[in-house]
Amino acid sequence: MVSESTDLRVIKTRAAIEMTFLDLLLQKKFNTLTVKDIAAAAQIGRGTFYLHFLDKYDLLEKVIDEGLNETVDKFHLHTYFVDGKVSFDRITGFVQTMFRHFKRNDRFFRAMFFNEDIPMFRQRMQERFLSKFQQEIGQMSLPVIEKDPLMLEIMPIFVSSAMIGLLSWWFERQAKIPEEEIARRILVIMTQGPLRALGLDV
Amino acid sequence: MVSESTDLRVIKTRAAIEMTFLDLLLQKKFNTLTVKDIAAAAQIGRGTFYLHFLDKYDLLEKVIDEGLNETVDKFHLHTYFVDGKVSFDRITGFVQTMFRHFKRNDRFFRAMFFNEDIPMFRQRMQERFLSKFQQEIGQMSLPVIEKDPLMLEIMPIFVSSAMIGLLSWWFERQAKIPEEEIARRILVIMTQGPLRALGLDV
DNA sequence: TAATTAGTGAACACAGTGTTCACTAAGAGC
DNA sequence: GCTCTTAGTGAACACTGTGTTCACTAATTA
Secondary structure (H helix, E strand, O other), X not given: OOOOOOOHHHHHHHHHHHHHHHXXXXXXXXXXXXXXHHHHHHOOOHHHHHHHOOOHHXXXXXXXXHHHHXXXXXXXXXXXXXOOEEOHHHHHHHHHHHHHHHHHOHHHHHHHHHOOOOEOHHHHHHHHHHHHHHHHHHOOOOOHHHHOHHHHHHHHHHHHHHXXXXXXXXHHOOXXXXXXXXXXXXXXXXXXXXXXXXXXXX | OOOOOOOHHHHHHHHHHHHHXXXXXXXXXXXXXXXXXXXXXXXXXXHHHHHHOOOHHHHHHHHHHHHHHHHHOOOOHHHHEEOOEEOHHHHHHHHHHHHXXXXXXXXXXXXXHXXXXXXXXXXXXXXXXXXXXXXXXXXXXXXXXXXXHHHHHHHHHHHHHHHHHHHHHHHHOOOOOOHHHHHHHHHHHHHHOHHHHOOOEO
16 A cells, blocks of 8 residues: 555644534435545645545545454354354344444545445445455355355345444444444344244244 | 426426436435436536526425335325234235335436445435335234333334334345345344344243 | 427536646754 | 655636526427
């Protein structure tokens, strides 16, 4: 990547741009944002912006990458299974840890999920979740692998995608629903299946 | 909406614009597309474009709406349940019907899922799926409703979001995996749950 | 065939882009 | 602290795309 400077001026300017950018994204559509707006709000010259980023798309790219890197680093799924068996307490703890992370990075996720013009954020987030998920699954020994490789491919996609939807819904609800309430339902859906979770007779 | 004209010239021009637009979206990013490009490719004057759409965002909006309307109209979920019990054959048939629809509208979905700069397509599609799904669920009598309203809220989000992910994955794979293979796995995940589907002991 | 209206193409002012250049000021390193 | 280096400034630049207008042409309707 860019060789990160240690010059205080650089650090200050970059931070100002990225901070301001998130603020602006919470206020107006990404499309209608101009480099001029960002520079003005960050109190820097417009030319200075171009010393750090190629354009606003490049800036978005970098902000998204940083945010998702931090998030994915919170995953340690395989530690929630013991001898190929799910540890309920641990998995519940994991879900709660994640939601706490989302709460702390509220500004980032709100900007990304709800700004109408952020291109592909959900998809990119899901892809990151998925690849980490697959990596973690690779570390377990699963009886289904030889029997049904297609299921091994489909199930992580199903689950990672489902999680993005839940997360977005949770933020829409102002992140007010207690994490443990959500964690419990997710656990039921994961272990019993969505239909039984709703009380359907299958 | 716009009172649809019956004038042949209008019909021809609109069709040309929308057709051309999808073509261009399959070739280059939405952001880098200009009204100039679209007009040139559709062989109309640039001014003519503005007689039909406010700008390229308005065009995108309308194309997405039409595409999703057609898709959601294919849903008749409640017919796949009999006396609150899932009919396996019917639900499998439903999944296959949907995938066939996606195949037929291949150009539209590819453009939307894989053009890097389409804003919020997945979210919008999921929202449409979700509301139709909720509507259908409302027509069934479910024992869980009184006991656990939060589950009734979470489960459809979980499932509709999961489906968007699967769909996108299916298109990435060139829509080559047989529908019935997918349908069978989805059914297992829905009835047994994602963990059991992978052979995990829960 | 006459009346209507969609489409043309050139011109317009305007806004944002990305780059340049000489200048200023802040930070790094001794 | 003093010098050397380099980040940031701000004005100017050409350029591209936007959205609108206007008089004119041509297709469609009734």
